[in-house]
Amino acid sequence: MSPATTGSARAARTLAEALALVLPADCAGCGAWDVAVCPACRELVSLTPVRSDGDAPMLSLPGDAGPLLPVWSLADYVGPVRGLVVAWKRTGRADVARALLERADRGARVWAHDPELALTGSGDVVVVPAPSGLRRRLRGALVTADLADAVAAGIAASGAVEPGRTVRSADLLRRSGGRRHQSGLGVRARARNRVGGVRVLAAPGPGAVVVLVDDVLTTGSTLAACARALVTSGTRVAGALVVAATPPPGRTPVARA
Numbered sequence: 285m286s287p288a289t290t291g292s293a294r295a296a297r298t299l300a301e302a303l304a305l306v307l308p309a310d311c312a313g314c315g316a317w318d319v320a321v322c323p324a325c326r327e328l329v330s331l332t333p334v335r336s337d338g339d340a341p342m343l344s345l346p347g348d349a350g351p352l353l354p355v356w357s358l359a360d361y362v363g364p365v366r367g368l369v370v371a372w373k374r375t376g377r378a379d380v381a382r383a384l385l386e387r388a389d390r391g392a393r394v395w396a397h398d399p400e401l402a403l404t405g406s407g408d409v410v411v412v413p414a415p416s417g418l419r420r421r422l423r424g425a426l427v428t429a430d431l432a433d434a435v436a437a438g439i440a441a442s443g444a445v446e447p448g449r450t451v452r453s454a455d456l457l458r459r460s461g462g463r464r465h466q467s468g469l470g471v472r473a474r475a476r477n478r479v480g481g482v483r484v485l486a487a488p489g490p491g492a493v494v495v496l497v498d499d500v501l502t503t504g505s506t507l508a509a510c511a512r513a514l515v516t517s518g519t520r521v522a523g524a525l526v527v528a529a530t531p532p533p534g535r536t537p538v539a540r541a
């Protein structure tokens with residue numbers, strides 16, 4: 285490559301970087317121009333959470349009386365919603381993060397009043413993010429911690445929690461590698477084994493009730509491990525809220541208002 289070509293390539297890159305600072309990016313969901321998240325894609329993330337634990341097999345094991353914990357989602361993890369979540373998680377687009385966190389905050393205001401979410405208690409309502417892996421933690425890209433802040437703000441603003449009780453977020457869980465080998469274990473034993481995959485750093489306080497948050501619900505194994513670790517340490521877990529849930533194969537995605 286000649287020095288002249290190198291110079292023009294560098295100039296083009298500098299120009300592209302400068303333009304990226306002044307021009308809004310395209311919609312992360314559908315590619316519409318000049319908007320971070322277009323109104324149509326924004327509306328796909330509903331403000332009325334729907335129960336989704338029935339689609340997550342690891343939350344209801346054979347022989348259990350019912351789901352380990354109720355889980356609600358704001359969207360189906362399909363179509364443009366996948367694009368939004370990927371842009372938020374993997375590429376760290378701050379404009380997309382703002383849009384999704386604003387929807388989560390407003391969705392949590394509705395969710396807090398759901399009769400199936402028992403936030404009653406004498407202590408704090410503590411919003412706990414599903415733990416990020418070490419690589420993400422080192423990069424400082426803690427999307428679920430940001431989500432916990434937004435959901436805590438929404439619950440606090442909802443008016444559903446009695447005056448005098450504090451609503452706060454707390455990053456109480458960590459992943460740990462100490463998991464027994466899975467081979468030779470049945471479904472129930474495998475699920476129980478995952479408790480070893482999550483550890484509780486600190487108790488959330490006397491009388492506290494925890495709600496969990498995560499970005500995407502698939503099999504439910506992460507939330508199940510989080511809930512079991514908290515319950516084993518003596519903490520009540522009322523439920524979980526996720527941004528998007530993977531619909532099972534064959535089910536048409538829910539049309540959400």
Ligand SMILES: [Zn+2]
Pocket residue numbers: 311312313314315316321322323324325326364
């Ligand atoms: Zn769009």
